[in-house]
Amino acid sequence: TDDGVYLGWRLLGLDDRAMGFDVYRDGAKITDAPLTDTTNFVDVEGTADSTYLVTIQVDDREVSVTDEFGVWASDYLDVQLDKPADQTMPDGSTATYAPGDGTVGDVDGDGEYELVFLWNPSNAQDNSRPGYTGNVYIEAVEFDGTSLWRIDLGRNIRAGAHYTQLEVFDYDSDGRAEVAVKTADGTVDGEGTVIGDADYRTSSGYILSGPEFLTVFDGQTGAAIDTVDYLPGRGNVGSWGDTYGNRVDRFLGGVAYLDGENPSLVMSRGYYTRTVIVAWDLVDGKLVERWTFDSDEAGSEYEGQGNHQFTVADVDRDGLDEIVFGALTIDHDGMPLYNSRLFHGDALHVSDFVIDRPGQEIYSVFESPSGNGNIIAAMRDAETGEILWSNEGTVDTGRGAAADIDPTSPGAEAWNVGGNAAWNSPVGTLNASTGEVLSTDIPAANFVTWWNGDVVREITDHDYDEDTMTGVPTISTWDPAAQEEVEIKRLEGTSSNNTTKGNPVIQADLFGDWREELAVRLEDGTGIRIYTTTDVTDTRIPTLMHDSQYRLAVANQNSAYNQPPHPSYFIGAGMGEPPVPSISYVGAPDTDESAPVISGMPSGVVSVDEPFELAITADDPESGVRSVTVTIDGVGVPASGDVVLADLGISGDGREAEVVATATNNDGFVSTETSTVLLVSGDEYDAAPRSEERRVGKECKHWCS
Secondary structure, three states, X not given: OOOOEEEEOOOOOOOOOOOOEEEEEOOEEOOOOOEOOOOEXXXXXXXXXXXXXXXXXXXXXXXXXXXXXXXXXXXXXXXXXXXXXXXXXXXXXXXXXXXXXXXXXOOOOOOOOEEEEEEEEOOOOOOOOOOOOOOOEEXXXXXXXXXXXXXXXXXXXXXXXXXXXXXXXXXXXXXXXXXXXXXXXXXXXXXXXXXXXXXXXXXXXXXXXXXXXXXXXXXXXXOEEEEEEOOOOOOOHHHHOOXXXXXXXXXXXXXXXXXXXXXXXXXXXXXXXXXXXXXXXXXXXXXXXXXXXXXXXXXXXXXXXXXXXXXEEOOXXXXXXXXXXXXXXXXXXXXXXXXXXXXXXXXXXXXXXXXXXXXXXXXXXXXXXXXXXXXXXXXXXXXXXXXXXXXXXXXXXXXXXXXOOOOOOOOOEEEEEOOOOOOOOOEEEEEOOOOOEEEEEOXXXXXXXXXXXXXXXXXXXXXEEOOOOEEEEEEEEEEOOOOEEEEEEEOOOEEOEOHHHXXXXXXXXXXXXXXXXXXXXXXXOOEEEEEOOXXXXXXXXXXXXXXXXXXXXXXXXXXXXXXXXXXXXXXXXXXXXXXXXXXXXXXXXXXXXXXXXXXXXXXXXXXXXXXXXXXXXXXXXXXXXXXXXXXXXXXEEOOEEEXXXXXXXXXXXXXXXXXXXXXXXXXXXXXXXXEEEEEEOOOOOEEEEOOOOEEOXXXXXXXXX
């Protein structure tokens, strides 16, 4: 940055909130004292070639909490991709490809996220529109662009927001995430195995017959682990609300901790009329049905209450997740918790928005006010469904958002589009958390993002082009006094997804401190660019990904009409201390209780006037070696490579000199080895590595430093 090198790192969910961090540049500590109030730092003397390390103090040991890392050239990381070939449709038209919705998960168990995303064809369709679509591909890549696998969903999975819900999560808690998605005849897994080969497309491009499956894939290889029938099957197409294939194929997906400990896959079908929600567990490599909710069995009063997405949250605070399915909330056991009877809507937000009352709230907008008492937007108690306040109208209201964007108003604000209710309407209703109307000028009712240095949330939108049906993503703040947006960043060279929805590929706390990254596709579709903030903040919050509700919202963010992820607690002006999450770490490495092994110590006769080759190494397979320092006769020298001792002021007078090597591992344990060499002047010397190795740890205190 203009001010130096910006660094950011995570405070983990279970970390001591007062934990102090030290920062090293090129092996030297650059913090005067441990940083206890933030998890970012600007190194004014850093360069593009600097390398960094972050440590903490644990008792008498200094422990590494990061690997050594370098400096990005800019505030974004480009992930270059191999775009699929164009595809020709039965009607002769051509589909091209660009990255679509995505998510993240540690699919290979290396402790780092991988990016898993859809390759969407240019002819993807809404369910209400006919037309052939190209095949949808799922690809997993490392952040350096290395492809792990690509799955072809085949010609019997139509492309569009409502068809493929990509759910990536570690369902069996083995430390590696799996990939779950609806499949069909013609799906090809990441190892080339094909599920069937029939073609069930109609002349209008719909798929209204043929088998439907649910498959869970190995996240590391893309190989199918288990495939079961998708529940429920489509049955009679007309029983879902129309006969041409629109409402029958309205699918949603997500992940929930229904037993409070193990993640379950939750998939659904239908929300305009009949609604069926099915929870699955992955047990010993098999998908096992946990429960099914079916409005046909529960009662007609539960029909038509779903949204174009659902949110998972522990709304009744019993430690078990519920499914906030629009106006209907399903308890952890698959039974209805309550039904607000507000009917279908397009946008849904769940968090602690109203801070002077216990629990969380639901803010959502509604499509059919004529059937719910002319309510177009409402803030509800998440535990009971009680309407706390609402806005009235008569128009299908398709956009609404909630976040703290005004620090002068306690809690979060919520706003819905108004006027003609166009997706980009600049007018509507901006409410305080109490329901008080703050303004009829509103910000974009799209995504919200924690980006700059304060705790209020920013407005993420796009500058939309009707001709290309894409937009340039933008980030803005809301000026409450002027009642207008103020753009602070424009992501030039990139494009938004999902036409007017203007979504990123994924928004989540991926890197650095608690603030969020935006992954967006490159303009030409050849890659994904991940932006991170470089604004300094003095606020310390544990990584949002260790709040279970936020992490699950990231998992289902890509489902149908994408919504920004919200945590289970309030983040904003006047916020309290974030709660300690009820989580455990899967696959966390054991603490290394031993010190490194040092080898290659020199001995013999050494000429101080000639290059002396050092090859001292240290090995620690458990936690890795953080540093190796070497002195000869009290003078620091490199551990490996040639050194002329006379150039360092060391004389050769036939005396013995002590060589001291000290190695520190990443858990802070130290080993020291010593040897002696005979220092002489002239050309002839004999120095050979010692064959003996000594492992010295805390038990040998005279060897430790």
